Amino acid sequence: MQRWLPAASLLGLLIIWQILAWKLQSPLLPSPLAVFDIASQHVRSGELPHHLAITLIRLGVSFSLAMILGCALGVAMGLNPLLDRALDPWLTVFLNIPALVTVILCYVWLGLTETAAILAVVVNKLPNVVVTLREGTKALDKGLLEMAHVYRFGRAKTLRHVVWPQLYPFVIAAARTGLALVWKIILVVELLGRSDGVGYQLHLFFQLFDVAGILAYTLAFTALIQLLEWGVLKPLDRHASRWRR
């Protein structure tokens, strides 16, 4: 019973939407069926997969860059108090710049290029990763590191068996909040300065007041992100905590 509750609740939302669409009979609120129809049309023409793929590639590149750079910098700051104190004010500044501002500035300074688009997303995401990994590194168990030293684990064994299992939950947490953040920003980036991708398509539909198109792309993209969250990140998270009580 409890297992089916989320599905039932989603179905309820669809039904409310359908009823509202019937009552209003307006092109500004198409019914779920109409949206599905549009979506399948765009899938068949190949347009939706094309733009979805482009957005996903941008997402993958910027997400990976932000994670790699953020983890490296976060660990470095966690290990080195001097570096931590030197860079901490920068973090505060970058954490508080609105995403839209970074996007605009990147486009103004670098032109409407792919590099600018990726950079804008990375800059938005990076501080979050750094902060999470810094805290994770600071929380490393000193007693276990001493144990590893006395028993001569060596660098590779210490990293793999002592440090990584402690950092892993922080990396996954950064990845999950990161994905939630990045996929929203990437649409704004595409809307403002790219001529392909889901964000660009939304921009087109907006100018045509084509609500069915907007909803079709939104639902397709959201579903894909949820699939990533449920199919990849959640299982990784569970794997990380298998030894906990």
Place this chain on the structure above:
Amino acid sequence: MTIEIRIDRKAFPRRGRTEPQLVLENLHLTLHEHEFVCLVGPSGCGKTTLLNLIAGLDQEFEGRIDFHLPKPPSLGYVFQEPRLLPWRTVRENLELALPRGHNRQIITDLLAITDLTPFQHAYPHQLSLGMSRRVALARAFAIEPDLLLMDEPFVSLDTATAEKMRLLLQKLRQKRPHTVLFVTHDLREAIALADRIVLLAAKPCHTVGEFLVPRSLRPADERGIAALHGELLKAIQRSASD
């Protein structure tokens, strides 16, 4: 193999003060091969600091620790807490401590002797404190160390479990008599285990007396034990009133 420990001076910097806090001064200790030495002293007198210096965890001190070995010594360290990797099973925790190429058979043997064989695939959180301490003990013995450092390894266990652990320690040592440096503040534990008891006084930590424990006291010469216990107590009181 004789191990010579000479700590001339060990101090910790104190926050907000210029003069550091002196922890150890003029502490000399010689450990003979296969000897079991107990360090007895008040809590907070610097016993753990001393073990950490010997283990090489802290290298900022004046003095010398000489193992008289051609290679760096292998050390087993049983910390106050078990310090097991929570994300590795009991067996994995033991295997990770072994140097590359070391015979794995010893782990199977140690698991059997410590009654841990049924729990070898359990994670540490599934174990009681007594069991975790047995794993830590097994890990220290697994590497067949040149010196075994033990920092109050049986504290916060109930009397019966602690007694069982002491018997286990003696049983393990019968198989291979390692040199042991054992820190405790329990005189009876020291008499039960040690060949030699070294008394320490605090601020800064230094030795105030040495007592050989005759083998004839074991297993149960109650009067002999009581006499030595009294003698040790007197020595401790003397050093405290100095």
